[in-house]
Amino acid sequence: MGNPYIVPAIVAVTLATLAIGFYGLKLARTTSDFLVASRVVSPTWNAAAIGGEYLSAASFLGVAGLILKYGVDVLWYPVGFAAGYLALLLFVAAPLRRSGAFTLPDFCEVRLHSRGLRKLATAFVVFIGWLYLVPQLQGAGLTLTTVTGGPYELGALLVGAVVTANVALGGMRAITFVQAFQYWLKLTALAVPAMFIVLHWQGDGRPPVTPPDGLTFPTATTVVVEHRATLTLHDGSTREVQPGEELVFQAGEPVPHVSGVDTAREMDWLLPGNDAGGLFGTYSLILATFLGTMGLPHVLVRFYTNPNGAAARRTTLVVLALVGLFYFFPTLYGVLGRVYTPQLLMTGETDATVLLLPVAVLGSGALGQLLAALVAAGAFAAFLSSSSGLLTSVAGVISTDVLAHASDRGPGQRGSVRDFRVAALVAGLVPVVLALNVASLDVSQVVGLAFAVAASSFCPLLVLGIWWRRLTDLGAAAGILVGGGAAVGAVMVTILGPPLEGWTAALIAQPAAWTVPLAFAVMVAVSLATRRRTPPDVGSTMLRLHAPESLRL
Amino acid sequence: MEQPTTGAGAPQRTRIVLADVVRRRDHDRARAELTEQTQVGDALVRGLVRAQLALALRLSVVVAIGLGALPLLFAVAPTISTVKVMGISLPWLLLGVGAFPFLVAVGWAYVYLAERNEQDFTAVVRRPER
Helix, strand or coil: CCCCCHHHHHHHHHHHHHHHHHHHHHHCCCHHHHHHHHHCCCHHHHHHHHHHHHCCHHHHHHHHHHHHHHHHHHHHHHHHHHHHHHHHHHHCHHHHHHHCCCCHHHHHHHHHCCHHHHHHHHHHHHHHHHHHHHHHHHHHHHHHHHHHCCCHHHHHHHHHHHHHHHHHHHHHHHHHHHHHHHHHHHHHHHHHHHHHHHHHHHHCCCCCCCCCCCCECCCCEEEECCCCEEEECCCCCEEEECCCCEEEECCCCECCEECCCCCCCHHHHHCCCCCCCHHHHHHHHHHHHHHHHHHCHHHHHHHHHCCCHHHHHHHHHHHHHHHHHHHHHHHHHHHHHHHHCCHHHHHCCHHHHHHHHHHHHHCCCHHHHHHHHHHHHHHHHHHHHHHHHHHHHHHHHHHHHHHHHHCCCCCCCCCCHHHHHHHHHHHHHHHHHHHHHCCCCCHHHHHHHHHHHHHHHHHHHHHHHHHCCCCCHHHHHHHHHHHHHHHHHHHHHHHHCCCCCHHHHHHHHCCHHHHHHHHHHHHHHHHHHCHHHCCCCHHHHHHHHHCCHHHCC | CCCCCCCCCHHHHHHHHCCHHHHHHHHHHHHHHHHCCCHHHHHHHHHHHHHHHHHHHHHHHHHHHHHHCHHHHHHHCHHHHHCEECCEEHHHHHHHHHHHHHHHHHHHHHHHHHHHHHHHHHHHHHCCCC
16 A cells, blocks of 8 residues: 555564563573563553553454444443453452462362363363454454555464464563553554544544534545445435446545445434444443453453552552553544544445544655554554463463373473463464454454353352352352353354344344343352352462451461 | 460560561461461451452442443433533543543542451451450
């Protein structure tokens, strides 16, 4: 696309990631360095690292795209993504750190002493991790295609290879530095262009976001038709278009509505309550994002690097602030995208809003191109950091639970460095192969489904495990199988199944509102029915989870 | 392993000024109460867990009302959505900007109150013998 800065910017981000990884490698000498950063990472570093890890392609690209398309109703995505950390802080952060558990399977072992439950948790960690990794790699491929015109496979392979190498060679200490760097890079990459864009919008005399006569093209725009569709023009007339046709719109011409591209019209966009799933969908989304964050494996693994429970709390609070600060910007891009890149509403490729907006607003001069390169670098940082974090946690459970078991060291024993590297290769290869072969999935939707699965499996396990003495291993396993299994089923139907209509569609597309209560109910009911299996040491476990470290028990 | 000191003689008194011996002895007793799951120790831990859970639930209710009621409010009273503050309609302002400082404020309150609960617990455990 003729922007000379984008490729160097992406290469620079990748090299910086590798360089910080190798700098960390020199510091990481022992197995414990590799796995948990020796537990000496300060809250601020750790919080930036968690933020860097958490803000994935779905946050960096997806949120702005959704807002451009659907308007105020999807603001619940960023709010929920941030509020998840509040739920984590209130119910999980300090006790989880005090439990000493490094992964979710570790937590099962510490609290309920059950090998079977440990295996089940491992399976869910790997499933959620891969469900989250595939769209990251696909987003990387699509970004490379959008901004450089390069092949899709190259982007997915590049990010997959860089991340796998970095995780396998540097382990987690390196990853902590890499992630913290990535957070600040991502924030800068959105904030700096946003300032220029807003100033330019002011200079334009603040063109309205929802003009009374409908959206208009800011400049002459050519749209190439790829699929047969029906355009509904502003005066209500319709027009059939054929693939290959080039539509030329002059500046000031109204934007037509394209059949098959689901977007919200003016008032629906501006005002809440016009979601496809209605109130049910909104509340289901709120439940999934608020409660799902605590069940994401790459988030939990970070808590072990806090020195104690109080530090874990403070870290979570800083993360909440950092993540909230970040989410202000995607909203801005989504809103101003309606003024400057309305053609994306015709193509439906709204995930490209953030990437295209700088040039669309500031022109293709040096400034616009430099800012576009900065945004592209930030997007790559998003793919690299989320994938690294996910891969570290998936590799962590594979090395401690699958490989260590196979080599007769028994589950729960810290695997060797070599085990961890082998696990990282395996854990990285599978999603790369999937990303290259599976038909393109919608980034934000799949990430939302991963949240729903986490909210209906690990959230009840953690909350009940930490606060309720009578939880038993059978109860926990039944709750995860029924609630998490129902969510996994809904995911499979959404991704592979036929399109659904009416209430079934709402229940399947946003399953959290029924799968989360189901998981809690089953877990409590089965635990009460198997009361005799309550672990005998639950008292001392509770003491360990909740007593402050200052007592030095 | 730390040995309990007798702490009776005069030379030891000078060390007590440093609050070392007395604290360690009390601390050992408290530690034993807690770790050996005596009735007192168990009640202390249950009290702490209950206090922390009640705090977390109370703040969840604050969020459930502050944020969770918004979709319902917008659905029941659509006129609220059309209110504009500084040229931005209210739902956009509440969700796009206001929600984040609100969440951080609730989180800050939780960290402060949860640490106070823990200090209370520590104070009870370390309380010198009556």
